[in-house]
Amino acid sequence: MSTVMEETISSAIVRSFFKKFENHLAVDVGIVGAGPSGLVAAKYLADMGFKVAMFESKLAPGGGTWGGGMLFNEVVVQEDATTILKDFNISTVDLGNGYHTLDSVEMASGLIFGARKAGAVIFNTMCVEDICVREGVVCGLVVNWNPVRRLEMHVDPVVVTARAVLDGTGHPSEIVHKAVDKAGLKVDSPTGGIMGEKPMWMEDGERTTVINTKRLYPGLYASGMAANNVQGGFRMGPIFGGMLKSGKKVAELIAADLRA
Numbered sequence: 001m002s003t004v005m006e007e008t009i010s011s012a013i014v015r016s017f018f019k020k021f022e023n024h025l026a027v028d029v030g031i032v033g034a035g036p037s038g039l040v041a042a043k044y045l046a047d048m049g050f051k052v053a054m055f056e057s058k059l060a061p062g063g064g065t066w067g068g069g070m071l072f073n074e075v076v077v078q079e080d081a082t083t084i085l086k087d088f089n090i091s092t093v094d095l096g097n098g099y100h101t102l103d104s105v106e107m108a109s110g111l112i113f114g115a116r117k118a119g120a121v122i123f124n125t126m127c128v129e130d131i132c133v134r135e136g137v138v139c140g141l142v143v144n145w146n147p148v149r150r151l152e153m154h155v156d157p158v159v160v161t162a163r164a165v166l167d168g169t170g171h172p173s174e175i176v177h178k179a180v181d182k183a184g185l186k187v188d189s190p191t192g193g194i195m196g197e198k199p200m201w202m203e204d205g206e207r208t209t210v211i212n213t214k215r216l217y218p219g220l221y222a223s224g225m226a227a228n229n230v231q232g233g234f235r236m237g238p239i240f241g242g243m244l245k246s247g248k249k250v251a252e253l254i255a256a257d258l259r260a
């Protein structure tokens with residue numbers, strides 16, 4: 001009886017996973033949440049040569065992209081955001097009125113593939129449950145398996161240190177909540193706290209998502225709906241230009257700060 005193949009395959013998985021994880025315990029940029037804004041940021045930062053690790057609590061990265069609008073698996077982007085999609089080799093259909101449609105499955109899978117191929121490593125099924133703050137700088141992520149969190153198991157996490165932390169957790173802005181509610185930090189918002197997302201107004205929500213994308217505290221940034229929640233922006237539904245442009249803007253902000 002030979003179990004050589006079984007032993008070889010199991011050993012290959014365990015060794016390669018731990019090599020990858022150990023190699024990403026100290027990174028330039030730790031991104032929490034692999035939604036569209038985080039994935040765009042990951043690709044551009046990795047393209048610029050930064051070491052990027054993303055932590056996504058779900059099994060499938062992609063965030064709110066997959067379901068389109070109301071599970072109709074198409075999304076809309078504005079003309080000026082299509083250049084970002086072209087960087088990922090994602091196709092769109094020009095409606096001729098300033099808007100493009102695209103298949104949400106192609107968008108989700110294309111963003112994931114593009115970020116990964118650029119060199120960003122995605123750790124799926126891992127959630128970030130806390131942050132590290134040292135001498136006035138956010139400098140690390142406290143990471144655990146999401147099933148541990150879901151099953152409320154009393155298991156301690158491990159820490160990934162990062163020169164920059166990006167909250168890409170979408171509507172709840174979970175990481176900025178840790179910064180404000182737990183660490184007591186005053187972030188760069190009108191009150192120093194989390195303003196809370198406003199109701200639907202597509203035009204204003206899209207306009208302000210990019211403006212709302214900023215460094216909130218030394219070492220801490222937010223993109224996409226997390227940025228909107230922190231600054232009190234309107235929601236915008238299944239239009240994704242603002243998410244893509246937010247990801248690109250935050251990558252440029254982080255890169256400039258890390259190079260300074």
Ligand code: 48H
Pocket residue numbers: 032033034035036037038055056057058061062063064065126127128129168169170171174223224225226235236237238239240243
């Ligand atoms: C690890 C976590 C944690 C955690 C959450 O919501 P997302 O798609 O993020 P964005 O902001 O890039 O895109 C928002 C967009 O999808 C959207 O919802 C829009 C446009 N809504 C408009 C409207 O009107 O509703 O993705 C966030 C990701 C998800 O995959 C979460 O599972 C993940 O973050 N996440 N991962 N650790 N603590 N919290």
